[in-house]
Amino acid sequence: MGLRDILTGRRSVKGPAPDKLFAISTAYVTLETEHQIMPSGTAAIVFQALATSDFESTLKDMEGVVTATGGDTGTTVSTQDDSYGYRWMILRSPADKPCVEDLAVGINAVSGSIETAGYGDRLLCAVFAFDDRSGPGGAAGSAPGRASRVYFIYNYKRGFWYPFVPARADGGAQTDSEQARSTERELQIKAQIGSELPIEPELERWFPLWGIPI
Numbered sequence: 001m002g003l004r005d006i007l008t009g010r011r012s013v014k015g016p017a018p019d020k021l022f023a024i025s026t027a028y029v030t031l032e033t034e035h036q037i038m039p040s041g042t043a044a045i046v047f048q049a050l051a052t053s054d055f056e057s058t059l060k061d062m063e064g065v066v067t068a069t070g071g072d073t074g075t076t077v078s079t080q081d082d083s084y085g086y087r088w089m090i091l092r093s094p095a096d097k098p099c100v101e102d103l104a105v106g107i108n109a110v111s112g113s114i115e116t117a118g119y120g121d122r123l124l125c126a127v128f129a130f131d132d133r134s135g136p137g138g139a140a141g142s143a144p145g146r147a148s149r150v151y152f153i154y155n156y157k158r159g160f161w162y163p164f165v166p167a168r169a170d171g172g173a174q175t176d177s178e179q180a181r182s183t184e185r186e187l188q189i190k191a192q193i194g195s196e197l198p199i200e201p202e203l204e205r206w207f208p209l210w211g212i213p214i
Contacts, residue, residue: 020159020198021108024128027197028100035192037150040129041098042214045110048122049087058117066106073102082211090214126154129214160200163189179210
């Protein structure tokens with residue numbers, strides 16, 4: 001059972017709690033200063049698109065909203081579809097000024113537009129990318145001096161966050177076909193940030209999300 005299966009109705013879940021999305025706007029400070037898990041300046045919202053003129057119009061409006069809200073900070077927006085048929089709307093901060101708060105505002109603007117248009121049930125999750133620079137003993141499975149990717153996934157159907165750490169034993173780049181994850185590191189991160197970020201309490205719902213384009 002995967003996260004995408006929830007969206008297609010294969011398992012019932014409770015309604016979303018979108019206010020919890022902004023918890024990442026403060027939790028990242030602890031991640032950065034105490035645990036060397038640094039924001040990469042990228043985030044995305046994932047949803048199941050509809051091939052209708054109304055939905056496409058909503059998407060165009062959303063891009064305009066994000067562009068407007070990110071105009072002063074340089075946040076950019078782009079979209080792409082994955083091999084599972086889901087749409088990724090990707091937000092990027094300027095390379096020299098990653099800003100989690102701005103990304104959260106943009107993601108919230110997109111989800112709010114989708115919900116207002118009556119398509120809230122199409123929302124899958126929000127994903128924020130971080131780089132784990134804690135080094136040997138911190139990022140399990142990573143080579144010395146190599147930053148490994150950490151994703152914080154917000155499940156709109158549950159209203160909770162959870163960490164997802166794709167990993168390879170040699171610390172090299174993750175490929176979709178390998179689909180390896182570091183559950184040990186994920187649990188370490190839960191212990192480090194669980195008091196500040198509403199973490200999904202049921203570990204079996206920490207669904208992997210492969211092929212993340214950020």
